[in-house]
Each structure stands twice: as C-alpha cells, then as structure tokens.
Amino acid sequence: MFKSNESNWNGGPKTWGARGSASATIAAGLVFENISHDYEGVPSVRNLSLSIAPGEILCLLGHSGCGKTTLMRIAAGIERQSAGRVLINGKEIAGPQTFVPPERRGIGLMFQDYALFPHMTILDNVVFGIKKLGKEAASAAALTALRRVGLADYADDYPHALSGGEQQRVALARALVPRPGILLMDEPFSGLDKRLRDSVRDETLAVIRETRATCIIVTHDPEEAMRMGDQIALMRRGELVQHGTAAELYNNPADLFAARFFSELNQIEGNVTSSGVETPLGIVASSGMNQGSADVCIRPQGILLGRAGLCGVRGRIQSKRFVGEVDLLTIIVEGLDQPLQARVRAGCEWEQGMDVGVTTDPKDVLVFPRS
Template sequence: MTDLQIKGLVKAYGPEAAVLDGLDLTVPGGALAAVLGPSGCGKTTMLRIVAGFLRPDAGSVAVGGRVLSGPGAHIAPERRRVGIVPQEGALFPHLSVARNVAYGLSGVDRTARRARVEKMLELVGLAGYGERMPHELSGGQQQRIALARALAPEPQLVLLDEPFNALDSALRAGVRDDVRAALRATGATAVLVTHDQQEALSTADLVAVVRDGRIAQCGTPEDVYHRPADPWVAGFVGDAVLVSGTADAAGAATAATALGRVPLAAAPAGPREGLVLLRPEQLRLTDAAPGETCGTVTDVRFYGHDAMATVTVEGLDAPVDVRVPGPVPVRPGGRTGIQVTGEATWHPAVVSPRACG
C-alpha cells in the first residue's frame, strides 16, 4: 500500500486565472478518497497534475515517497504507475474487451498477460466477456472494463474522473459498489473526483471538499457531514438547516434559536452570537401544541424512501426543511409543530442562512 501526498499545489492558466492555490491533500495507502467540489474549483486540474498530464506551477506530488511532480522533477505519465478511469470508460472501440484490459501490459509474456486479463475480468464480475467488443456492452459494463484496464498493470494509485456520470441513477449505485469492491480487493490507493455529494459520502473512506483551489475540509464522510468546518461546507455536502442563535452562558453546550433551545455538540469557545447547524433529519413534525415552536408547511417533496417538508417559522428569515421518513402528516398550508432532536454544530460567525447553500 502506498500513500498519496500533495503539498502546496499551485496552478494558474493566466495572470488572473489561478485554479489551484496551495492545495494540500494526503490519502493513506489503500484508502479511497473522494475529492468533492463545485464546477471550476480545481478538482479536475488536481487530478490531471497527479496523472502527469499537467505540470504544476508550484508544489509537489508524491506516491509512496516517490516524487512524481515537484521542483526540478516531472515523471512522464506512463512511468508513474498511476491508473486512470475516465468518464464514460473511453474503451478502444476497435479492440476486444480482453485486448482493452491487456493494453497496459507491455513487456509481459503472452501466458502471464492472458492470466492477468482473466483475473481482472473476474475481479470486476465480467469473467467470460473477453471476446466481446465494447459496443456489445452496457454503460455499466464498459465502466467496469475501464477499471479492469486501469488495475491490470498493478498501479500504486488509481484516479477516477467522475466515472459514473453517464450512468442512470438505478445503475450507478451497483456499478459504484462493484468499483469500490474491486479497488479494496487489490489494495490500490484511489482518488475519485466527483461533484455528487451522495456519491462521495457513500463510497469513500475520506472526503476532501475543495473550494477556490484549496481543501476546505478533509475527513471521514461522517466527520464532514456531521461536523462541517464552516457553513459553506455544511451546505455543500448535504441539506443544511442554518439558523442564527445565541449561546447560553459560558461553558454551556446549548443555544437559544427560533426553533427553541438547541443542544450543541460542544460548548462555544468564542462569541455568543453565531450560527447553529442542523440536518433536516434532526427535525420532527409534531402536533401544533401551545407553547411549542410552530410553523406553516409551504411545500412537500416526495422521494419514495422519504419526503421533505418546507416549513416557515416565525423569527426565521428563511424556511427550514424537515426530512420525514414516511408520509408527511400535513399538506401545504397546514400548521405543524417542530421539534429538534440530537446535537447541533455551532459556528461562531453570524452568516445569513441564504448565503450558505
């Protein structure tokens, strides 16, 4: 297993077009890291630098202690032992599946090459597909063949550039699970670039959120979701309920908000005025009883496995979303009570919730 270390990466496409601005990222050996961020934040540029297709203006990239890019050093892409799974597979249309998988196995004798191809096809669940042509495969099968091709030369690092984008939602989850299982079976370190928050949270061991060419936060999916570094990260990695609050006396892990008094994960150490972060699943719809926090339902969105109710509450500038694990008990226009469950995250700066989405 080999780790990936990116230090101080800088890349600009002109005097006023800085894309990466001192990006740092460490991925432990054998881990799958998802690099998540909005369009234009620099995640694809980072991937291209790690692959060797671009030279950075500053900073370094090393895998297993071997410097691939840095001051006075730039190893060619084909010598980096880095496998790449591009969008939509990008298989060679004139080559069979077996020849596609074997493409990177130069210098390997025919018997060993055939055995390696068979092993890779079995690993991705497509044993016996070697004689087929790419156009005879489904989109999901093509992506798995692309992964087999990337893994065949036994790379130290595998880069996946939004490989599930072209798949429909029903197919995407299954292919994603197959890819993750294959990567873990080989022990390869991997980096998945995506703009899909749910994909990053459900697939990766680590999630790195990129903002303006830097890592805004890197941690386990649970840490990034439940303990976001700031309101922007909170709103980017999932649905967020952000309300202004006033922390109680020093040392107390509670805050007063328009939703009532809310328990905090930790007592605030700074100013008492700030922002309280909750997730929609931490809110419950209740009977609109006197003395409780109440609001009016303005919208209901049904997703099958759950539903989201939007509720306006007096004292809040913006409505709040409440995730309901079943039929919503009230319809738009109805009155409802709201109850907070669990602990909230506190952010000391007072930021308008509307600016954090």
C-alpha cells in the first residue's frame, strides 16, 4: 500500500457514482464485428471480431503498431472503421449507416499521458469529466471520486505538484466519475517506474472491480496483461492471434508468435514420426501432428539436469549467472546449433564446465508445425 503522498486508497464508499452515491456502474457489453481500419491505405486493423462481456476486464496485448490502440479509439468513437460494426449491449453504435458520437456512448477514456490540464486544480480536472450536473453537485461528485483514490487532500493542488502515480490516479478518478459502462485505458502504467507500477496497477484494478465497469486495457507487457485481465486478446499486424484467459494463452498458445510473447524459449528443429518428435534431446510428444518438420520450443525452466551418463543426453555447462532467485545456465549439447538456456534454483550444485545429463519437462515443451 502507498505511504505518505502515495496514500492508502481504501477509504471512502465501496462504490460511487456521478452524484457521489454508493451505487455501482451498470457495466455494458462491447462487441467488435469484422472491424477493418486503415491509415491512408495502410491497414491497421484487419477483419477483427471480438466480444467483451459486461463487467469483464480485457487486456489488448501486442507490440507497438499492431492496431490495439486503433481498436480502442474505434470503440471510443475517436476513429471510424472502414468496415464492420461496433455494438454496445447489442445496439449498433458504429457501422455502415450508424455513428454515435463519443460523448453519447457511455465510454470513459484514460490516455497514456493522463491528459491532465496543468492550469486546473486537481478537483477541477476531475470535474471536467462531469457534463450533466450543476457546479455544486459536480464538485461534490469529483471530491468523492478523489477521496476514493486517496487524493481528496490534494484537491486544490495542481498536477505538477503530484507524482506520476498520483497523476495516474487523478486521471482514473476523472474517467470513472461519470460512471461509464465501459472504461478504455491506453498503456496507463507505462510512464511509471517499476517501484510504483505494481502498486498502482493493483490498486487501479481494485477500483475498477468495485465500480464494476467493463474495461479494456491496452498494453505491450504480457505480465501486466496476465495480472490484470480476465481475458487477453493478443494482436499482431492488425489481426487477432488468440483470445482467452492468461492460462489458456500461456499453456496452449495458438502459434510460435503467441508462445514467444509469454516466455523465453529454446527453439530446436524436430522431425515428426509415428512415435513422436525426434530431437537431439530425445523424443517428445507430437500432439497428433502430421509427419514432417516441427519447431520444438522448451521454456528455460523446462530444461532438467541430472548426473552425466545417468539420464538424458550429455551436455556441458558453458556459463552460470546468478540473477537473484534463479541461476541462468548456458548448456552446450551435441547436435544443437545454439546452446540451451536453463533456469534453475539459485545456489544449485551445477557449475561452469560440468558435464550433465539433459532432459525436458513435458509441461514446458511446445511443438508447432515448422513454417
């Protein structure tokens, strides 16, 4: 929890709305149906369909330029798609013949740089997000929102006086105070240092859960997506690669790209036969693949070591690096073009120059058809 300026968020009512009442947001369902978009003829989103259930937190994950921010802007009404439809609670808000303006969609938007007005006080910045209340009621609602994120004591200060984490929380309060059915957040934690990021992220998640808004969080960080999302939608070059829970994407990645996004991999070539996939490390399960070449990918923690000659294939430890809770080992194995990277518990018995027996843990082995 935050101390001093990064104060505890847990005060205030459990849920709050535009009038400061203890009422929850009415979450809305969001559907993208065959969405395409381009910038001056260059495709940014390609025939993408995706559904987000009411109250669900979805993380849109992918490298920079993959189309995730464009998709969020289409949902908000800042961009118009070239094809497809957007629906909220089954009602079309953007389509070939329909376009509901952003202010009528019931969607809150939180930008990457927080977009706070430097000439306005913290309270006035939050009041800016309220359009339909009188001045007194809007100020009361904004103060309630600030109290909820632990910043009521800073209502009369200006943004420059706050830390990055505090500014992020002001932006969150402003986005949520109108009680939007859907909240869109574009890389909301990227500007924070690592010390603050985990704490602010966890507390932000707690506030979103309590307000019960449907939420889309854009991120390029797979760990962040796994920690925050009920569901993850992984994108590449404007297309949806895979959609599911963190466990589904980690344990059953759709392809090599998805597998590499969530973990480091040792990639070796194998040959699929009737008995499995033959590799320099032995035979691994083929998962019903047709015979031919395959990419066998082994996570570093899936490289298991034993005494040379007693198990597995023979290897030699080329290097050992201590990195805290684990030791990183580089292992040379005959028949492999590249050394294997292994992660073992720190303080292990294995040392540089030792001969070892190398086997694999099946749960950390992934096999894909070789392209």
